[in-house]
Amino acid sequence: MAGDQEIGAFYEREMPRLVLFVTISTGLDIHAAADVAQAAFEKALPRWPTLRSPRAWLCRVAQREAFARYEAVRREVPVDAVPDWPDQLSAALAAELRAEQREVMAHLQSLPPKQRQVMTWTLAGFGDAEIAGSLGLSADAVKQSRYYARRNLANRLGLAGRGSR
């Protein structure tokens, strides 16, 4: 197995990004996203030597886990809401971001599911081939979804007609 030091460094670097990826792509709140991300890392650990692209693997597993958890929560719903979740983004995250950044995050989360997923994978730094493979789409479908996502974002952010395609 790769050294603990190496994995630990990877964890510290990638964990926040994975949490962000999960919360934006699936709509889970930050707390649930953090749990999902941690669970994905735990699953990855024994497979670490065989993972060719740990980041992509973690994103795929975390996304699957997030959707499963979302369904479980939707079915059970034993309490109305946890007290510290006043909106989609956690209050704390919202407090950390500037107004325009909160606006961008809100618009990202409000994109249609496929566009949101493609945008999230893109923002996380993955290429078309990886996105297409992970989401089960063709490369053209990825490009198309990203085009519409960008157009939607540009419209919502008031950037339309200024060169965005």
Next chain:
Amino acid sequence: MNEELWRTSGAGDDAELDAWLSQTWEAAATAIATMLDLPAGKEALLAGAPLAADGIAELRPPAGLTRTVARRGRRLALVSTAGAATLAAGVAALVVAGASSEPHHGSEAPVVSTAYVVGRVDGALTAADPTAIAQMTVTTRGPAGTTTAEEWSYGDQSRSVTNSPNGRPAYDTGLSSGLVYTVVSYATRAWARHHRPTAPVSGPSGCGSGAAVVPLLFEPGQTSVRFAASWLPATVVRDLRSAISCRTLAVAGWQRVDGVDAIRLTSRSSTGPGSRFPSRPDSARSRSRGS
């Protein structure tokens, strides 16, 4: 973000949109990094998920209530970074530093314990805006170790997570809409959901469950589901007052604990079902009604 990939994958050339997205993504990732307890998460990961080894992962509590120690830490960080200005009115701190004078022995003679309660709890909770999040930490120290409970309330909802002396979650309660509470006992690997009675369960003149529950807080290692279900942030002040007026707790003086002014309370309670509410002289009852 991988700028090269972004620009070569049909994304267009709107530099302003790219900049907004990129900056937002990085800012959000940075913010999340500050909220997470990364060293603890890394340690748990590399240690082979010790929480699962303890059986906590086998629990099937209601969704939304399972919380690991790491999550509790993150949540605290989230609350603390949510903005002191917006939460100041609703944040209360309750420190109980108790020292039982003798060990707890089931339904034997009353147990005497001493506690120190931060005086500003009352004011903070009383003044709390109902739309604000009230959060407090209750730390109990005693012969069996130190237990910590983190509690939040928001409107008519509340949440409480209590850790055992070894730092593991012992139980977790959530109150929804003021009527339904859900309890998870990690120690017994069980959970339950109850409708809260609209009237006091028992006890004359208001010396009911609330007054009886408070002293139990001072008993380290206490993991009773019944206790946890009754111990809710929104009722802290009322229960403290009730406990004092019912002489379940007595003000024994004032002291500085961990740098804060504290009220020293003395508890005299027993755990026998028939003697949970200590008797008190009529004169004391009259005084408490008049107060």
